Amino acid sequence: MKTKVDFLPLIDTVVENGFAVCDDFISPDYLAKLRHLIKEHYHEGEFKDAEIGDRFNQTKVNSIRKDEILWLSRGLFSELVNFYSEIDRLVSILNRYCFLSINDCEFHFAVYPPGAFYKKHVDQFKTNDARLLTVICYLNEFWDESYGGELMIYPESGPLRILPQPGRLVLFKSDELPHEVLITNKTRLSITGWLKHKHTPL
Ligand SMILES: O=C(O)CCC(=O)C(=O)O
């Protein structure tokens, strides 16, 4: 992650359109490191079938999503230090310029094996409005249109198809933007997370 992304224009785009796409968020070298990390832990069998619902009400519904995930935490892998420091930089700019009060985040690695998908949904739970912004970063080495696995987003201006290109970052408002992952023909790798507002008692 050598060249730092200018987050301000991206944030402006999210404010205006509800979503933004940024290429080259992650440099090729760092991307290779993260890809190695996700593959290593996937092959060691540490990933679980993803579920739907919030933490207190999880159900496995593989007609809705078929990805496999590994929840991350800050201290878990030293390779993620640079990633988290860029997320912290994004959060401090968001809080300063958009008067948000993001004070928490959660991320997971996601692997979509061939045949996997995630049906159309919105990321914010009915029972919990903590998730403010969704952040997705694709860790694939290469992606061709013929592989499928596109992220389809459904803003008011009309549907858009986003390919999971290496190092690409997608940001959107978690409570507003319906989206889905179309069936992939190749293994599809990503790190996905949510910037959250955790209510703290006074
Ligand atoms: O990987 C993607 O492109 C989207 C994943 C997603 O929608 C989710 O995990 O909630």
Ligand SMILES: [Fe+2]
């Ligand atoms: Fe989602």
